Amino acid sequence: MALVAVLPLLTLSCSETPPPQQHHKTQFMALGTLVTVSLWGVDEDDAAEAVRTVEDELNRIHKTWHAWQPSTLTEINAALAAGKTYSADPPTLALLRKAQDLAHRSGQLFDPAIGKLVALWGFQSDDRPDAPPPARADIERLLANLPDMNDLVISGDSLSSTNRDLKLDLGGFAKGYAVDQAIERLRALGIDNAIVNAGGDLRAIGAHGERPWRIGIRDPQSAGVIATVDTQGDESVFTSGNYERFFTWDGVRYHHIIDPRTGYPATGTVSATVIHRDASTADAAATALLIAGPGKWRRVARDMGVTQVMLIDEDMHVTMTPEMEQRVYFRTETPPQVTVSEP
Helix, strand or coil: CCCCCEEEECCCCHHHCCCCCCEEEEEEEECCEEEEEEEECCCHHHHHHHHHHHHHHHHHHHHHHCCCCCCHHHHHHHHHHCCCCEECCHHHHHHHHHHHHHHHHCCCCCCCCEHHHHHHCCCCCCCCCCCCCCCHHHHHHHHHCCCCHHHCEEECCEEECCCCCCECCHHHCHHHHHHHHHHHHHHHCCCCCEEEEECCEEEEEECECCECCEEEEECCCCCCEEEEEECCEEEEEEEEECCCCEEEECCEEEECCECCCCCCECCCEEEEEEEECCHHHHHHHHHHHHHHCCCCHHHHHHHHCCCEEEEEECCCCEEECHHHHCCCEECCCCCCCEEECCC
16 A cells, blocks of 8 residues: 555544444455445445445456456457457447547547557566666667557457557556446446545545545655545546656666656656546546646646646645645645646
8 A cells, every 4th residue: 555646534533433334445456456445325235245346347347458468458459560450349449439539638648559668668567577777779769650549540340550569558547447437337336425446546426424535645755645635526536656666777766657758757747646527537637747747737637628636746846726726635744835827
């Protein structure tokens, strides 16, 4: 839990502790991370069924969209690399169309087509090998023909591409997609008050009894919380941070969020938090905004349709939109320096 980006805070005093049947909190491993499902106002049997449903759904998505273990995604990538056409089912086509739309609106800063570049950095593995960063010449070779999601052709039920360097890696928003699907499964079971938290990125619906769900935003310099927000009905809170996956070589730290413009890990911003109803959008936007950096994030936020944004730069200076500023309560002993942007 030391690496989570957003932490649900369910801090009740003893006098406020609900009856055992009201609040259920279950944890399990899925999507390669710790998943926490919190339910309110559900009896024990229904809660157990709901958790099983969520776990099955997340495991199904993980097996379908894993970027390097055998999956539907690796089958698609193999076909595209061979110049072949792949026939996809409707859910696959819908997901890839959404990825294309989000990539387009981000100006291709959220770019699931750069799987070869991600692999070159060693981040398409469960445990990155102890190896130096890639050679500049290898990075420049990929940049010379770097694909983006416009290179993926969807025609009817078929997928194809003329760019053999296109390799899909949906890690930039697959977690958001999975959380959205899990929430829909809970709603189909009649559950209206819940959180599905996948490694710190989450979507919350309803409330925690008479009060909202309270969410903590990870401090990028520690395992603690820098701020909290109270959810409002149905909201997703996603953070991209340069502290999530990284390696150090010759005293330099390299993280896993690769800027497709340079071929190197993004610089300038250490974390980007987005609140949005749709978890897939929040996930992709957090990635794109961290890459965009301090100077260009507002245009990307506007084009992606997100208004509640908080960025923390390398000096721990916080920049946020007015809409986010109304929601955030800082929890550090010394509040950070904050700039509120134009709407």
